[in-house]
Amino acid sequence: DSGVTQTPKHLITATGQRVTLRCSPRSGDLSVYWYQQSLDQGLQFLIQYYNGEERAKGNILERFSAQQFPDLHSELNLSSLELGDSALYFCASSVEMGQFTDTQYFGPGTRLTVL
């Protein structure tokens, strides 16, 4: 167990809908990363927050947004969902300076299915 929690574990929704994925980092970790994993694209970095501030953006669609709250938990919001958004969404956290080369601890993921 990495200490990173993600809810829900599974989410099934319809095209056009909006969902929110939640992540609680390990105790003391200031940095949160969001990743999307699909069979055709593999694991792709979406966005990073460090101590409440957006630190880096990756391949995140404009329909997606995220935030990190004062208690350091983070939420990833996905809107106007399309079939192609079906994937595993992982959150990871790290304790150090929020650098990508810090050891990232991954949560168990949220499996999103868009029908």
Added chain:
Amino acid sequence: QKEVEQDPGPLSVPEGAIVSLNCTYSNSAFQYFMWYRQYSRKGPELLMYTYSSGNKEDGRFTAQVDKSSKYISLFIRDSQPSDSATYLCAMSSGANSKLTFGKGITLSVRP
């Protein structure tokens, strides 16, 4: 051409075999190289981390980086059924640069 290419697999070996997992990359700016292991229905976990070229050993695992060939490898000696998982390589050009992952290869070690 994708920045990071990884043999798609799957790979099945008998227990005790030496396993070689490989990735090639095109971005010569990559300096940090990692291997992650992902068990079924779990998130990835960092296995090995190497900076620049050379070898690094940790128990039964050895990570090798050849920057001149843009090629990295993970060797697993005396493979065990518990090593059955998906292995992903990941790379970064700097501490503040995002990780780029290979698609992963699924390894099955047969008892």
